[in-house]
Amino acid sequence: MNPWGWHELATLFLHFVSLSLMSIGGAVTTVPEMHRFLVSEQAWLSEGQFSNAIALAQAAPGPNVLFVAVLGWTVGMNAAGGTAAGAAAWALAGASVFASMLGIVLPSATLTFFAARWGQRNRERPTVRAFKLAMAPIVVALLVATGWILAGSHGSWNVNPGAYLLTAASALLVWHKRIHLLWILGAGALAGVTGWV
Amino acid sequence: MNREAAQRPASVRALFWAFTWLALQGFGGVLAVVQRELVDKKQWLTLEEFVEDWAVAQIMPGANVVNLSLIVGDRYFGWRGALAALAGMLALPMVVVLALTVSLAGVADLPLVQGALRGMGAVSAGLIAGTGLKLIVALRTNAMGKLVCAALAILTFIAIGLLRIPLLWVLLGLGAPAMAWAYYRLLVQHKGARA
Numbered sequence: 001m002n003p004w005g006w007h008e009l010a011t012l013f014l015h016f017v018s019l020s021l022m023s024i025g026g027a028v029t030t031v032p033e034m035h036r037f038l039v040s041e042q043a044w045l046s047e048g049q050f051s052n053a054i055a056l057a058q059a060a061p062g063p064n065v066l067f068v069a070v071l072g073w074t075v076g077m078n079a080a081g082g083t084a085a086g087a088a089a090w091a092l093a094g095a096s097v098f099a100s101m102l103g104i105v106l107p108s109a110t111l112t113f114f115a116a117r118w119g120q121r122n123r124e125r126p127t128v129r130a131f132k133l134a135m136a137p138i139v140v141a142l143l144v145a146t147g148w149i150l151a152g153s154h155g156s157w158n159v160n161p162g163a164y165l166l167t168a169a170s171a172l173l174v175w176h177k178r179i180h181l182l183w184i185l186g187a188g189a190l191a192g193v194t195g196w197v
Numbered sequence: 198m199n200r201e202a203a204q205r206p207a208s209v210r211a212l213f214w215a216f217t218w219l220a221l222q223g224f225g226g227v228l229a230v231v232q233r234e235l236v237d238k239k240q241w242l243t244l245e246e247f248v249e250d251w252a253v254a255q256i257m258p259g260a261n262v263v264n265l266s267l268i269v270g271d272r273y274f275g276w277r278g279a280l281a282a283l284a285g286m287l288a289l290p291m292v293v294v295l296a297l298t299v300s301l302a303g304v305a306d307l308p309l310v311q312g313a314l315r316g317m318g319a320v321s322a323g324l325i326a327g328t329g330l331k332l333i334v335a336l337r338t339n340a341m342g343k344l345v346c347a348a349l350a351i352l353t354f355i356a357i358g359l360l361r362i363p364l365l366w367v368l369l370g371l372g373a374p375a376m377a378w379a380y381y382r383l384l385v386q387h388k389g390a391r392a
Contacts, residue, residue, distance in 0.1 A: 023258045025364040059314045060297050061221045062290025065260035069291050070298050108259025116253050116268045126383050133340055134375035135252035140332045141350035145358030147326025163319040170323025174229055175330045185224045185320050192316025193309055
């Protein structure tokens with residue numbers, strides 16, 4: 001692989017900029033496009049590195065969009081030749097994280113900031129009120145549907161019934177009880193380690 | 198309209214740490230924690246306000262919890278609040294995720310780690326669905342009426358969860374007629390109030 005420089009960092013930045021405003025429903029919706037660009041087109045990441053980055057960021061604390069930081073980090077490390085290359089590799093990985101995160105967050109955050117401000121200033125306008133009223137049941141159902149889709153990603157009911165029971169139990173607990181969420185997550189990790197799901 | 202929330206953040210700094218803390222608790226997604234902390238515990242938002250802000254956060258491009266942090270931060274301290282909330286949501290959690298990336302590089306494929314990730318994944322799916330179910334209460338006062346709300350919710354679930362139709366089409370196909378209906382209901386209410 002050629003040595004990395006400003007040109008590659010700018011390319012990475014612009015790639016995420018181009019996806020930022022398309023990511024309605026979260027950065028996760030543009031994963032197929034990231035995969036096409038980073039893995040297939042530029043070959044900056046291997047297939048396994050790409051899916052590991054997403055799985056790790058999903059499980060780790062923080063917003064799921066941080067998978068972009070992990071992608072950026074891995075791309076930079078690969079380009080520098082891995083942690084064995086020393087400080088230069090860490091610097092490049094850091095710069096690559098910065099370029100990726102800035103690219104994915106800046107455009108959508110700026111747009112959201114001004115749109116939300118406009119909405120707040122005009123909140124008594126009938127169109128703004130109608131918009132919020134209309135969207136409320138849709139976004140509420142969207143959350144339930146997202147949970148449903150994620151539950152299905154662990155194999156079908158016959159293959160892994162435990163995972164479905166665990167998902168259903170967690171949903172019921174967060175809905176009706178005030179138990180701390182970390183306890184539920186801990187129980188889930190334990191169930192996974194002991195091979196129950 | 199809605200009753201006002203009972204509390205508000207004391208300072209920009211408090212906002213930053215509140216968002217840092219809730220992001221760090223959010224394994225497998227932050228939404229459930231955001232609802233818990235901001236509505237149930239800190240009472241910076243009522244459930245109704247939360248659903249309204251969430252609707253905007255969800256519909257704008259970008260990570261929805263990141264959008265929500267911007268909206269809530271801006272509400273209390275303007276652009277400084279928005280930046281503080283955004284930084285809280287991203288800065289420390291990013292360090293943690295990258296530290297995990299470096300330290301887990303060799304062990305990510307171990308069956309134990311895979312098992313734990315699988316179990317936590319199943320739980321986080323439940324946390325998101327459960328938070329959605331919890332928010333249904335906020336629809337009671339919706340001017341569109343309970344029946345219309347229920348129909349919209351069920352259709353959205355079928356379209357996204359079962360048929361896997363892209364979000365944009367669902368927003369246009371269901372959101373546009375819903376907005377027209379909501380607009381009509383507001384007009385009727387307004388006339389009723391004047392008569």
